[in-house]
Amino acid sequence: MADATGPGEVKHLRPSELGTKEYWDKNYQNDLENGFGQEEGAELTQLESWFDEVDAPQKVLEYLTDEDFPLSPNNPERTTGEPTVLDLGCGNGSSLFELKLEGEYRGPMVGVDYSRQSVNLAKKLWSNQLEQQDEAERSEGSISFEQFDMLKDNPEQQPWWPEGGFDLVLDKGTFDAISLSAEITELRGREVRIVEAYPGKVVQMVRPGGYFLITSCNWTEQEVVRWFTATSEVKNALKEYGRVKYPVYEFGGRKGQGVASVCFQRAWS
Known part of the structure; x- marks a missing residue:
């Protein structure tokens, strides 16, 4: 899918409508x-999402x-x-519904998206879920959804921002979508595709010592590692901690x- 290279560091993907805000606004408005997710008997932990076909x-x-994961509720050494x-x-x-309802994470959770329609959908689904819970269940941690463009907005000016950043930051397909955007931004005095600014923005969201877990279908493991450890915007800020194992296929x-x-x-520093 790559058709050009970045400034000696990374490859780029061919732009697609999947990289436009208009596409996602229309998609979530349709939902x-x-x-x-509002059909009778529907469960939030069973919502269709990207990567379902490989059980990601x-x-x-x-x-x-x-x-063994340091932040896991099941880690006996978590202090x-x-x-x-x-x-x-x-x-x-x-992602957050599964983490709270099945994973038993109980800390504050925030989901952000640049699409207002996405945020409205997530809010509506969670509101419906809360109506079915008793008071004790509702008090065990919170989930909020906010419209936020991480490439343009300042997270530290947001009321949901925890000082120093988040303990755990997740990305399931967002980097993929941004990789397909043709939008240009200025980075260190040069014009680049906005995907090149994304890794540096991610680092700002993670507190020192915290974790970032990304799932991608457009990039290989090696390419993901390079994007988030070897490019100039993130060099020495992130280090690879682990990988999720999937079935390996052989072709040609x-x-x-x-x-x-x-x-x-x-x-940490």
Whole structure:
């Protein structure tokens, strides 16, 4: 899918309508109008989402709730309080719904998206869920959804921003979509595709010592690692912490995966 290279660092993907805000506004508006996730008996942990075909949502959930993951509720050695969680490009909110309802994460969670329709959909689905919960369940941590363009807006000016950043930041397909945008921005005095600004913005969202877990179907594991550890905007800020394992396919003598999920940890200084 790559057709050009960045400034000696990274490749770019060919632009697509999937990289436009108009596409996602229309997509989530359609979901709102057609009652997506609001059918009788619908469960928020069963919402359709990107990467369902390779069971990525469940595998990511298993990774984040494994007793070896430092922030996991199942980690017997966890000594910190309930972690704060940010979902970049929350879409219909499925990632946070799964993390809270199945993963038993109890800290404050925030889902952000530049699409107002996306935020409205996620808010509506969560509001419906809260109506079915008792008071004790509703008091166990919170989920909020906010319209926010991480490439243009300042997170520290937002009322939901925790001082120092979030303990855990998630990306499920957002980097993929931004990679398909033809939009140009200025970065260090030069004009670049906005995808080149994304890794640096991510670092700002993660507190020192915190974690960033990204799932991508447009980039290989090696390419994801390069984007978030070797480009000039993030060099030495993030280090690879772990990877989610998926089935490996072999075609034409080459092996690969249909999706990549990589977890990074931000340096303490």
